[in-house]
Amino acid sequence: YGKHIGGGARQEVANGFNTAIKFGLPILDNCELEKTNSSEKQRILLNTLLMLMGNNNDTNIIYRSNIEVLEKLKSLAIKTFYSSTEVDNKYNYRNLEAFCLENNISPGGSADLLAISIFLHFIKKTYPHDY
Numbered sequence: 001y002g003k004h005i006g007g008g009a010r011q012e013v014a015n016g017f018n019t020a021i022k023f024g025l026p027i028l029d030n031c032e033l034e035k036t037n038s039s040e041k042q043r044i045l046l047n048t049l050l051m052l053m054g055n056n057n058d059t060n061i062i063y064r065s066n067i068e069v070l071e072k073l074k075s076l077a078i079k080t081f082y083s084s085t086e087v088d089n090k091y092n093y094r095n096l097e098a099f100c101l102e103n104n105i106s107p108g109g110s111a112d113l114l115a116i117s118i119f120l121h122f123i124k125k126t127y128p129h130d131y
Contacts, residue, residue: 028044052113
């Protein structure tokens with residue numbers, strides 16, 4: 001399955017971490033992660049994860065379930081990311097969490113992309129003239 005919808009980690013590396021660069025890094029670069037308090041950092045990182053989940057063909061999900069579950073997960077993640085109010089955000093997040101538990105899935109590939117996004121963000125901050 002993975003090869004037909006994205007190819008997993010090897011394909012992500014071969015594509016130069018395109019998903020992390022296109023969807024994760026802009027969120028981190030548009031905020032001052034280093035200068036925020038811990039609760040704000042948590043919100044920024046969660047939003048980054050949600051955006052990655054909504055745009056990543058996570059082969060961990062495919063392995064544990066199927067493409068339909070992956071597409072539903074992506075939809076729920078994007079809906080949560082774009083929640084317009086705090087109440088909607090919490091409600092949508094709880095629905096996303098329940099969906100993951102019901103389907104015994106974990107977006108590990110997206111979590112890996114979050115780590116890569118954070119790494120790239122700090123590399124850019126450390127070596128700004130190289131980017």
